[in-house]
Amino acid sequence: MDFSQTYFELFGLPQAYVLDRARLDAAYRELQTTVHPDRFAAQPGAEQRVAMQWATQVNEAYQTLKHPVNRGVYLLRLQGIDALAADNTKMSPAFLVQQMEWRESIEDARADKSVTALDALSGDLRAAHRRIEAQLAELIDTAHDFAAASEAVRQLRFMDKLIAEVGDVYEELES
């Protein structure tokens, strides 16, 4: 095995945003069994450590590729772009206005203890998430427009945060 391989190479997958999840899962399970530290229990310490590093690498690769935001960030990193750089705070103004409105809606639903409002909001957020994911796939895989893809990844990150917050309010209302 080769540590300089990309995560895609590691799993024998094409380097693309659109992902064959079943293939990823199958390749992950296969690699996991070959690099599992238990298989190296009888080996000398140095080899055990290498096996451990491999197991960690395989896990990290899997977690990165299966997650829509992390996969986008990783693909852009392979292009030399840090999509989530902390000093990049400029987002499309329309997107930020929409973010503010969604945050306010979450606050309102929480204040009103309205599960119906949360359900509607949750549906909107998931639809927006899917739409941005589709754009991201098109920007990376087809248009190769990495600057625009970088904004789309950031947008997706904001959507994740919103969806997580809706989840928190659901929990709060149910408890």
Place this chain on the structure above:
Amino acid sequence: MSYSDKVLDHYENPRNVGSFGKEDEDVGTGMVGAPACGDVMKLQIKVGKDGLIEDAKFKTYGCGSAIASSSLVTEWVKGKTLDQAMEIKNTAIAEELALPPVKIHCSILAEDAIKAAVADYKQKHSQE
């Protein structure tokens, strides 16, 4: 995560929360977002006829450090000229609030928000 006393103070008693009319002639609005954490910040300045920032408001959805950074900046910009407001550095915000390294991006967000608000105000007045 332990917050400094100053962060807690601004977090528990945020100064200048609210909004001005986005379309008002004497108002500049800056909206920014931190992709690392998904925080969003809106910062507005109201500029007097003498060219000084007479009031500022903010609305931030984010962690305690992001709220404290924006609250602090709205206090700092009052009475300043636009050029002076542009000189506010995130390092000064981080230092004042004793932000830990992982929260430096919150101070960057606040610096960028004030810059965006000044830019918006200038933009409104450049077409006159």
